[in-house]
Amino acid sequence: MSSKINGQISPQPCPHLADFRTTSTKPFLSLHNCLRIKPPGGRASLRGNPNELPHCNTCGVHAPSRLYACISCSAVSCHSSASGAPSHAAAHAALLSPAHQIAIDIDRAELFCCACRDQVYDRDFDAAVVIAQTVASTLGGGESTVIPSPMPHPENLRKRRRVDYRPVTPDLRERALIGSCSAPIDGDDSFPEFPRGLRGLNNLGNTCFMNSVLQALFHTPPLRNYFLSDKHNRYFCQKNSNTDGDDSTIATRKKSGGNNGKTNGPICLACDMDAMFSAVFSGDRLPYSPAKFLYSWWQHAAKSNLASYEQQDAHEFFISMLDGIHEKVDKDRHKTHSDGSGDCCIAHRVFSGILRSDVMCMACGFTSTTYDPCIDISLDLEPNQGSSTKMAAAASSHSGNGEADSSQNHGISTLTGCLDRFTRAEKLGSNQKFFCQQCQVKQETLKQMSIRKLPLVSCFHIKRFEHSSTRKMSRKVDRYLQFPFSLDMSPYLSSSILRRRFGNRIFPFEGEEPDASNDLCSEFELFAVVTHSGKLDAGHYVTYLRLSNQWYKCDDSWVTQVDENIVRAAQGYMMFYVQKMLYYKATTDKPVA
Amino acid sequence: MSVPDEEDLTSLQSQISSHFFCDLLDSVIVDVASECHRIAKLGLDANLDEEDEELKLSAQARARLADPSNSNESNGKYVVDIFGQTHPTVANEIFDCMNCNRSIVAGKFAPHLEKCMGKGRKARLKVTRSSSGSGSQNRYSRGSSVNRLANGNPSFAGNEHSIGSSQP
Numbered sequence: 008m009s010s011k012i013n014g015q016i017s018p019q020p021c022p023h024l025a026d027f028r029t030t031s032t033k034p035f036l037s038l039h040n041c042l043r044i045k046p047p048g049g050r051a052s053l054r055g056n057p058n059e060l061p062h063c064n065t066c067g068v069h070a071p072s073r074l075y076a077c078i079s080c081s082a083v084s085c086h087s088s089a090s091g092a093p094s095h096a097a098a099h100a101a102l103l104s105p106a107h108q109i110a111i112d113i114d115r116a117e118l119f120c121c122a123c124r125d126q127v128y129d130r131d132f133d134a135a136v137v138i139a140q141t142v143a144s145t146l147g148g149g150e151s152t153v154i155p156s157p158m159p160h161p162e163n164l165r166k167r168r169r170v171d172y173r174p175v176t177p178d179l180r181e182r183a184l185i186g187s188c189s190a191p192i193d194g195d196d197s198f199p200e201f202p203r204g205l206r207g208l209n210n211l212g213n214t215c216f217m218n219s220v221l222q223a224l225f226h227t228p229p230l231r232n233y234f235l236s237d238k239h240n241r242y243f244c245q246k247n248s249n250t251d252g253d254d255s256t257i258a259t260r261k262k263s264g265g266n267n268g269k270t271n272g273p274i275c276l277a278c279d280m281d282a283m284f285s286a287v288f289s290g291d292r293l294p295y296s297p298a299k300f301l302y303s304w305w306q307h308a309a310k311s312n313l314a315s316y317e318q319q320d321a322h323e324f325f326i327s328m329l330d331g332i333h334e335k336v337d338k339d340r341h342k343t344h345s346d347g348s349g350d351c352c353i354a355h356r357v358f359s360g361i362l363r364s365d366v367m368c369m370a371c372g373f374t375s376t377t378y379d380p381c382i383d384i385s386l387d388l389e390p391n392q393g394s395s396t397k398m399a400a401a402a403s404s405h406s407g408n409g410e411a412d413s414s415q416n417h418g419i420s421t422l423t424g425c426l427d428r429f430t431r432a433e434k435l436g437s438n439q440k441f442f443c444q445q446c447q448v449k450q451e452t453l454k455q456m457s458i459r460k461l462p463l464v465s466c467f468h469i470k471r472f473e474h475s476s477t478r479k480m481s482r483k484v485d486r487y488l489q490f491p492f493s494l495d496m497s498p499y500l501s502s503s504i505l506r507r508r509f510g511n512r513i514f515p516f517e518g519e520e521p522d523a524s525n526d527l528c529s530e531f532e533l534f535a536v537v538t539h540s541g542k543l544d545a546g547h548y549v550t551y552l553r554l555s556n557q558w559y560k561c562d563d564s565w566v567t568q569v570d571e572n573i574v575r576a577a578q579g580y581m582m583f584y585v586q587k588m589l590y591y592k593a594t595t596d597k598p599v600a
Numbered sequence: 601m602s603v604p605d606e607e608d609l610t611s612l613q614s615q616i617s618s619h620f621f622c623d624l625l626d627s628v629i630v631d632v633a634s635e636c637h638r639i640a641k642l643g644l645d646a647n648l649d650e651e652d653e654e655l656k657l658s659a660q661a662r663a664r665l666a667d668p669s670n671s672n673e674s675n676g677k678y679v680v681d682i683f684g685q686t687h688p689t690v691a692n693e694i695f696d697c698m699n700c701n702r703s704i705v706a707g708k709f710a711p712h713l714e715k716c717m718g719k720g721r722k723a724r725l726k727v728t729r730s731s732s733g734s735g736s737q738n739r740y741s742r743g744s745s746v747n748r749l750a751n752g753n754p755s756f757a758g759n760e761h762s763i764g765s766s767q768p
Contacts, residue, residue: 017642018641018642073630112634114627115630115631115634117634117638126634126637126638126641128638128641128642197683198682198683201682201683205682207681207685207687209691209693209706209707210691210707211691211706211707211708211709211710212707212708212709212710212711212712213710214710292683292685293685294685294687294691294693296691296693296695296706296709298695298698298706298709299698301709301710301713302698302699302713305713305717306717419655419658419659421655423651487662489654489655489658490658491650491651491654492654493650493654495647495650498647510635510638511635511638511639511642511644513642559682562678563687563691564681564687564691565678565681565687566681566682566683567678567681567682568682571661572660572661572664572665573661573665575657575658575661575662576658576661576662576664576665
């Protein structure tokens with residue numbers, strides 16, 4: 008069988024290749040001197056001399072579709088079986104068997120076993136190709152570093168081990184503590200059959216944009232755990248702020264105007280969140296009015312001109328309130344978001360990921376890489392020519408019932424399709440030339456995004472609203488978008504994107520670790536969907552929540568149970584996914600995973 | 601050898617170009633075959649089945665929704681929520697405004713707060729030509745604003761993403 012390393016199968020060599028590896032004295036790695044890399048895509052080919060025109064030793068043909076170089080003696084032969092007679096490459100192998108059975112497709116840098124008549128794969132050979140490709144894409148062509156600076160220090164990436172779900176049983180000391188310092192609130196809940204934290208939110212006047220996002224946040228596992236674990240205690244926080252007596256406190260008091268008897272000090276959105284979590288999880292099922300939070304958020308948002316009675320955009324609100332939580336904490340601890348580590352505040356700890364952007368020179372292949380933190384990913388919803396390329400491959404490779412379904416699905420936009428488009432290499436226009444450090448002139452470039460570090464919770468925002476000030480018009484895109492309940496993000500990671508760029512070679516790319524934790528880290532489960540219905544200027548936001556594998560619809564004060572098909576068919580605007588290992592049923596049963 | 605005449609020339613040209621084309625086509629086909637072979641052998645397409653399944657479920661869900669014979673409650677009016685409660689269109693909980701201490705009905709809190717805090721655009725909106733001159737009438741007849749593009753960062757080639765709008 009084959010072994011799985013770095014999330015991919017490392018196939019066992021065929022007997023001829025295995026034989027060659029054990030008996031040959033020529034290491035594969037030395038081949039990288041003969042590998043020519045064509046910019047910008049990194050396509051590798053084998054040439055003894057850069058300018059040679061390879062031809063078949065037997066028949067002298069220059070350009071048939073495949074030329075193979077024997078790995079033992081470098082003899083080049085062609086391989087066309089049109090005439091029915093064995094190809095020259097096969098003949099060479101048969102003649103000088105057993106040592107000359109492995110050959111290299113010189114235009115594709117792929118190993119070919121003439122005895123098995125199949126393409127074969129070898130880790131060391133692939134490593135040689137990748138080394139050559141890497142050298143070609145870095146400055147000077149001589150450095151051996153794979154990734155140029157700046158790069159987040161590996162420690163920041165917080166390697167995540169698989170955490171087994173276990174129900175908590177307090178020990179004697181903890182039980183004593185619980186008994187003396189707390190009181191159960193079970194008695195207050197007249198609906199124990201419904202999960203805690205399920206509670207309607209009153210619409211305070213076109214505030215469904217806020218309610219919908221809040222509902223999703225109340226059930227964002229790491230965020231919920233943070234506040235319910237008292238990690239931000241609003242009483243302590245306010246007490247500390249009041250005793251500070253610094254300028255910010257005075258300034259805020261002056262700004263609020265009116266009677267400040269009720270405002271206890273500076274605005275802290277995290278404190279207001281803490282209050283809301285307490286209220287929503289209290290067991291009281293009457294709809295809650297997030298008035299204080301609205302008041303606090305509006306003061307924060309006033310700086311960016313978002314505060315108005317008119318309908319707001321839920322996504323803008325989301326970004327704004329996370330920023331508000333960060334800002335308050337940032338002032339206290341002077342940590343910025345710039346490294347994407349999430350050390351600055353809980354908002355970033357939960358939602359922040361790191362995006363990698365590669366800009367490749369079309370002329371020489373030199374690649375410039377930058378990393379930026381991101382809170383969410385905004386995706387374009389364009390007319391989709393069907394499903395992703397992977398689906399297209401599936402349509403051709405799967406026989407039988409697969410075909411009917413794939414043809415039916417052409418024309419549907421999918422979340423994975425949007426992510427494919429987000430991470431595909433895109434040629435920048437000729438009016439956007441970048442200065443290439445290697446060529447020392449402005450060149451046309453290829454740009455490609457990928458995800459360097461996945462956040463604990465991924466929020467995908469679909470750009471359904473377009474506002475063009477130049478054309479003085481706005482429109483809403485109503486097109487349906489398919490989104491999965493389980494999402495594997497590994498194809499969009501930098502390691503996968505890089506691997507694909509370099510021809511899917513067997514090689515640990517971009518900080519990959521040779522264990523299974525990577526696979527688990529990239530599996531996500533959907534837990535909340537914010538939908539928008541109606542027109543651009545007269546619409547309504549509703550949130551669907553997935554709790555204990557049951558879907559609930561949160562429409563302001565109305566909380567109802569819905570079948571999952573309703574959610575699948577809904578018009579998703581923001582989709583919230585949490586890492587699978589953090590997603591467990593809030594019962595004593597086994598985890599979902 | 602004599603110079604080939606017109607007919608021979610064109611047929612020769614078309615033979616050669618046909619030959620080149622076939623070569624190119626072969627090359628492209630082998631490229632794709634080689635890549636797909638590698639992807640399959642290395643197990644890089646392992647998720648295809650799950651993706652197929654999700655797409656199928658999604659299609660079924662939409663079909664079921666479109667079928668009028670199915671009684672679905674998604675768009676209908678609510679009778680009771682899961683807690684057996686009903687709620688009026690305008691939330692009727694009453695509490696005190698944090699700014700001015702007046703008692704406000706929940707469903708009207710936001711417009712009140714905007715006036716109360718004196719910061720809404722509406723509160724300072726100048727009377728336009730088309731309005732009847734009354735400030736309040738202008739406010740409600742104008743309807744709601746357009747929703748803005750989520751982030752206003754200009755981008756290259758349309759590949760926009762939120763780079764965390766918090767200013768570092």
